[in-house]
Amino acid sequence: MPVAPARFLVVLDADSTLIRNEVIELIADEAGRGAEVAAATEAAMRGEVDFASSLRSRVEALEGVPVAAFARVLARIEPTPGVRELIAAVHERGGAVGVVSGGFHEILDTVAPNLGVDVWRANRLATRDGVLSGTVDGAIVDAAGKAAALREWADENGVPLTRTLAIGDGANDLEMMAVAGLGVAFNAKPAVRERADLVVGPVDLAEVIPLLP
Template identity: 55%
Template sequence: MLSLFRVVSFGVELPDDYLAAVQHAVSEAGGDIVELENFTNDRFKATILAVGYDGDTAAGLSALRAAVKPVITDTLGTAVMPAELAGPHRKMLIMDVDSTLIKQEVIELLAEHAGKHMEVAALTEAAMRGELDFAQSLHARVETLRDLPVDVTERVRETVQLSDGAAELVEAFLDAGHVVGVVSGGFSQILDPLAEDLKLHYWRANLLGTAEGALTGLVDGAVVDRAAKEASLREWAEAENIDLAQTIAIGDGANDLDMLAAAGLGVAFNAKPAVREAADAAINIPYLDVARLFAGV
């Protein structure tokens, strides 16, 4: 049987020798390049190959991804996905927030106001590498915020910056009639206004406890952890009657791994090594809207 794939190469610059190496790898793996399309904007360049493969989808994905993997560099990427992901079906994009949708880690911004930035940053890094249990790490980090005034969340919210290309990515999916959601191990006090501004369909995050005008140092309710992120993907896709094969998940840390694995395409964004290795695709340049090309949006 013939299976069709989309092979997307991208970089701030995209040298001819890199593209030639990708095409050679695809051909050597049994891929038949039937079409080539170039893309450029003011941030990055890309080349999209339409590739046929004599075999089923699983075999084709395995062969083509293995073939291009040795060609990929720290600044030049290539992703392989089934061609149907760029088809006319309604899709869902779901993203992590901290260091993915936005440039910063919100817990670290809050910790600066408590004079605990270095301590909290070290815990965050270890949790994102998967060295610490996320929920335990989160409770320890939130504890450092005890007695900060509630309005610190407003001051932090004003400093939050979207990742480059994030607004363009969200707008493109929404304009095409697709569903966009975000799920965060961060905090509703920061995420809610941002999600409303971006006109997202769904969002979920932890809630910082408050009492008498101050943070309590506790998380109210269940922690949004690795399992909750995957559950959110499945819940929202089901609610929108979207097949999981038509979902794209993007994240950077160990607590995103289950969500990335459950999605039709799991994308690591400037991620920790273990996440890059486990993901279906990796974006190693600071432009989130590269992911538009994976879905043909």
């Protein structure tokens, strides 16, 4: 993270926000289970099922996928239009950028620094003998975990919560959006648009730049 204090903090979700993809679906494609996992992901993002339970069941479907497949997944990642412009604008104004994701460090550890993100947090996939074991390693980053990360990063950077902005698309983002000074629904599900402070319609993160303090 930048040397504290930052002027403000912007925290984004990863899948379908920072990037266009849902990473778990790309990994599931490697196991031939993409459609099955995509349906379960959609239900979770609409808030129809408990996120942690849904994630565990979806990760079970990844059992046996070789770790080497991550290179193919990374090659398919598409940054969201405007993301580099938004991050550059945050930094130009003395702010910090965090990403907190219900996805996976195995992908975000490459994608986040390449896009200029200052700090990030996600789930980790357990492995055994070079393949995925079908379980999550450690505590799951759920809605409460996302809100906690925003609070923690704001505190570390000396940023009051009133000067934080959270951007997300799914039900799992609602708690961090509620904690933030401004909660922005981006490319979002109806339930998220209804509860956000502001809705950004175009799938272009540069649209967020005028909202920066």
